[in-house]
Amino acid sequence: MENENYQKAINLITSQEKFHICLGLDRILKVLELLGNPQEKLNIIHVAGTNGKGSTCAILSKILTCAGYKTGLYTSPHILEYVERIKINQRNISKTDFADLITEISILAKINGIYLTEFELLTAAAYKYFADKETDICIIETGLGGRLDATSAISKNLLSIITSVSLDHVDRLGNTVEQIAYEKAGIIKEGYPLLISQDNKGFDTVQKIAREKGSIVLTPQNKVELSFENQKNYAIYNGEKYEFNLLGLWQKENLELVFEAVNYLNTNGYEIYRDALKKALKEISWACRMQYIPKFNLLIDGTHNPDGARVLRQSLDYYFPDKKRVWIYGSLTTKDYKKVMSTLFRPEDEVYFYNFDYPNSVPFEKLKEIFSEGLPLNMRELEYLITENKRSLIVISGSFYMIGQILNSSNLFQNIAELVNIY
Numbered sequence: 001m002e003n004e005n006y007q008k009a010i011n012l013i014t015s016q017e018k019f020h021i022c023l024g025l026d027r028i029l030k031v032l033e034l035l036g037n038p039q040e041k042l043n044i045i046h047v048a049g050t051n052g053k054g055s056t057c058a059i060l061s062k063i064l065t066c067a068g069y070k071t072g073l074y075t076s077p078h079i080l081e082y083v084e085r086i087k088i089n090q091r092n093i094s095k096t097d098f099a100d101l102i103t104e105i106s107i108l109a110k111i112n113g114i115y116l117t118e119f120e121l122l123t124a125a126a127y128k129y130f131a132d133k134e135t136d137i138c139i140i141e142t143g144l145g146g147r148l149d150a151t152s153a154i155s156k157n158l159l160s161i162i163t164s165v166s167l168d169h170v171d172r173l174g175n176t177v178e179q180i181a182y183e184k185a186g187i188i189k190e191g192y193p194l195l196i197s198q199d200n201k202g203f204d205t206v207q208k209i210a211r212e213k214g215s216i217v218l219t220p221q222n223k224v225e226l227s228f229e230n231q232k233n234y235a236i237y238n239g240e241k242y243e244f245n246l247l248g249l250w251q252k253e254n255l256e257l258v259f260e261a262v263n264y265l266n267t268n269g270y271e272i273y274r275d276a277l278k279k280a281l282k283e284i285s286w287a288c289r290m291q292y293i294p295k296f297n298l299l300i301d302g303t304h305n306p307d308g309a310r311v312l313r314q315s316l317d318y319y320f321p322d323k324k325r326v327w328i329y330g331s332l333t334t335k336d337y338k339k340v341m342s343t344l345f346r347p348e349d350e351v352y353f354y355n356f357d358y359p360n361s362v363p364f365e366k367l368k369e370i371f372s373e374g375l376p377l378n379m380r381e382l383e384y385l386i387t388e389n390k391r392s393l394i395v396i397s398g399s400f401y402m403i404g405q406i407l408n409s410s411n412l413f414q415n416i417a418e419l420v421n422i423y
Helices: 002-014 026-034 053-066 095-111 118-132 177-187 203-212 251-266 274-283 306-319 337-344 364-370 379-387 400-407 411-419
Strands: 044-048 071-074 086-088 137-141 159-162 194-196 224-229 232-237 240-243 291-293 298-301 325-330 350-354 375-377 393-398
Touching: 002 095, 002 118, 026 095, 026 118, 044 053, 044 177, 053 071, 053 137, 053 251, 053 274, 071 118, 086 118, 095 118, 159 177, 159 251, 177 203, 194 203, 194 251, 224 251, 232 251, 240 274, 306 337, 306 393, 325 337, 325 379, 337 364, 337 393, 350 364, 350 379, 375 379, 379 411, 393 400, 400 411
Parallel strands: 044 137, 044 159, 071 137, 159 194, 298 393, 325 350, 325 393, 350 375
Antiparallel strands: 071 086, 224 232, 232 240, 291 298
16 A cells, blocks of 8 residues: 555646646745645755755765754655655655645645645645654755755755855756856845855856845864775864765865865854764765775766766765776756767777667767767667676766666666665
């Protein structure tokens, strides 16, 4: 019965009239009001950005959980199951609770003539779930932009954080960094503080908006250095050395924001001791974001925009300088896959294109036009490539939809999914 109800809920979410993006707050505000405005009962850290926002949310959530706080986490997209998006203390919402909430909110919206999108429905469910479970604090990641994103249906927060800003979703957010930064800055609430790095390309735009809203602008006061020693990753901050379980040179900027957020929380009613910080950074995992599985010499990363591709390439050069690279790549047509591919692939790399089943996936022929040496790959060939691999670094990268389909396709990849800690 649990699986049957869960599947019905998934059908509601993915039905034709909901499975699209329609920015705006009117619909979500109406349904949240009917639910008793659960979002206003929450202590929220709200995070927006082009790259890095998911990692920043995951790290903060882990730290607060280790510090003993009942911590809600709302992120997107998911890899295998929708329940991955809504967590308390690192645990996915149960399929029963998820199905009950989606069904309740869908019926309520329909009765009142409110036509919610997929993301609005999920956001309303997350806010109600976190309120019902009486969380101490919630980390909320925006879905798209910020100003008109459904997660922005809140009147207050503890802190807004804006991570790296660069070009992505230009069809909806604007085709300059300044326009995109303006949209991201929409999460800033009147009189509530903002945290952003001075190195952020959108800093000037965001700072101007924060000042107009009477919000204090916090910036990281100490730099983070990363080191990779004996196959272990470390973060050095303010003279302290922490073992850090996430790879990626871009994590340096994310960690600077995280440490500053912890400092802010420690002076505003929360207690996060060094032991909790140390434990969290050592144990943190963030599925399919530069995640390395040594058993198969396999790395998975959902890079889908040019700036993400740039830092992934830099990180691969840093962590795996002498490894031959074998790429498994696929993309959506809505992404700048031409620039992503030209950034990621070296002439000596072996490149395969994986055709995945999604309406907006780029067909093999289009990818081949960009990188003529690329070869098509089916599931059986992919399994053989991985199981017989001896020395090359295999990198599965591109669309999260592709990654999810691969990880859900066979016993081998379901075992890999367990290793990357999706469940």
